[in-house]
Amino acid sequence: MTINTGILKALALASAVPLAIAAGAADKPILPGGNWAGMLTETEGGHLFGNPQAKTKLVEFMSYTCSHCAHFAQTGDGAIKIAYVPTGRISYEIRHLIRDPVDLTAALLTQCGDAKKFGGNHDAIMYRYDEWIEKARTATRAQQSRWQFGSLSARLQAIASDLDFYDIMERRGYTRAQLDKCLSDEAQARAIAETSAADVRKYGLTGTPSFILDGTLLDAHDWNSLEPQLKKAL
Template sequence: MTMKAGLLKSILLLAAGAIALGASAEDSPAPKRGNWSATVTETEGGHLLGNPDAPVKLVEFMSYTCSHCADFAREGDGALKLFYIPTGRMNYEIRHLIRDPVDLTAALLTHCGDPKKFALNHEAVMSRYPQWIEKARQATQAQQSRWQFGTLSARFQAIASDLDFYEIMETRGYSRIEADRCLADEAKAREIADTSRADVDKYGLQGTPSFVLDGTLLEGTHAWEALRPKLDEAI
């Protein structure tokens, strides 16, 4: 099946699911509607998209340097924002499982500024994944040395410069000075890394992306194709 055909099939299936949800409204009243797709709430460990009081709660543990996470961002994020989050029945929290300094650098930049900006910052970094991850793979020994030595902020700035993260953040309206201010926030870097370690211990996470649905880790579920039917069943 071609990518276009697969996407069309997924959209049609999601649309059918949305119609079915609407048809059962009398049996399961939906929460009061709001502009849920644009609602972003900062949590203790990440950012929550959608109705904070939704009965169905999905958490994704992701890494910016994970190719499967980039696949999920491309295949699942749009569907969640179009068909699931707007109903108010489900919210979606994005949390970080930090694997390396590049990952932490990207996480710091997506957290930069008002929490409401996170969703689009996240989308901007993930949409450019193929380009910047290739630069990371081809990094010279000199570049890698700059990423490993010096102050934390100097390391993060070197990574951001070498992988075009500054350019990505410029498309989001951030100046280099603003981006550097976020990259110099060592307390935030420690907080993100500490939360990541705590989540790994709490849920026994083995890789990324991993999903927790209503408090339960979904074993063997690491892609949109496997996650979607479980969401439909829960809703």
């Protein structure tokens, strides 16, 4: 999905929480063992699946409000984790591209609590994409007003309520109090947005999903165009 700067400006949360795109990363030291399929490492701005010291590194920049990203999450995401990550030869990192307040709400929720829960949280949000994005498209003026005015936490909580994010995350075992705490974390919201903006500048990102393979931005935006390049790299 192409980045629409007009939408970003129209939906800007506040000057204190700049909206931009994506997140950066810095690998943590490798952990002992070789169960790469089940290893999830929190990075500085993202979450890395597999061997943190893999020779080949794939990074996906994704947006929760992007239909193409949702499709990739339901196709390529699983294929990478099943066929490539377990070998230990390639790592797969997911970073956020923040395009609007709905994106920021989802990003904060997927990162809520234990970092090891990110994978399941991410999948839960993305697999119900069609349901909640339709609610976003048909939101009333009253709902949109609640999303744009008031404190940051009040706005994000309104989005979470109107789009059934609370329901999705409560099914994951979270309490309403835990979720509200995460949605009230302005420092985390700012960090996500600022890292996002930095990566847009660094990599020249113009749409979602975008993929970086070993530091190079690929001409690939879906699984059909990405897989041949992964095979070639390996």
